[in-house]
Amino acid sequence: MPKLTGNCLCGNVSFKADGDIMMQGNCHCLDCQQVTGAAYATLVFMSENDVKITGETKKFEHKVDSGNSLTKDFCPNCGSQMFGANLGRPGSIALRAGSINEKAEIKPQFNVYASRKLDCVILDNNIPAFDKMPG
Ligand SMILES: [Zn+2]
Ligand SMILES: [Zn+2]
Numbered sequence: 001m002p003k004l005t006g007n008c009l010c011g012n013v014s015f016k017a018d019g020d021i022m023m024q025g026n027c028h029c030l031d032c033q034q035v036t037g038a039a040y041a042t043l044v045f046m047s048e049n050d051v052k053i054t055g056e057t058k059k060f061e062h063k064v065d066s067g068n069s070l071t072k073d074f075c076p077n078c079g080s081q082m083f084g085a086n087l088g089r090p091g092s093i094a095l096r097a098g099s100i101n102e103k104a105e106i107k108p109q110f111n112v113y114a115s116r117k118l119d120c121v122i123l124d125n126n127i128p129a130f131d132k133m134p135g
Helices: 029-036
Strands: 005-009 014-017 023-027 039-046 051-054 057-065 069-074 081-086 092-095
Touching: 029 039, 051 092
Parallel strands: none
Antiparallel strands: 005 014, 014 051, 023 039, 039 092, 057 069, 069 081, 081 092
């Protein structure tokens, strides 16, 4: 049985993911706010090889401050954000917590870009918060 499963709002895009979660955390950067339409993104990183994707996504590529190019895959039918990747760090893929069915697996380990967080968002003091992206 796959560890994580999920799908977009319309169901055209789905995934099954096996293997261990590499890391997971909340990102409060403006890019994540804009692309999700939410206050922040909860990203679940897994090895690309462990994630099997079914259905067609559309890819948006953009550059960030570090000079790296990031990609965002979304369902062209319903617009749900499905996967993110950093072309400067190949091999890992970021799933979006909201599309994952196994909600009990969502346990963010950190907050990044805490300097950009909305005033209405209260950070969990039990996990580290970084003003930007560490290291
Ligand atoms: Zn869809
Ligand atoms: Zn972000």
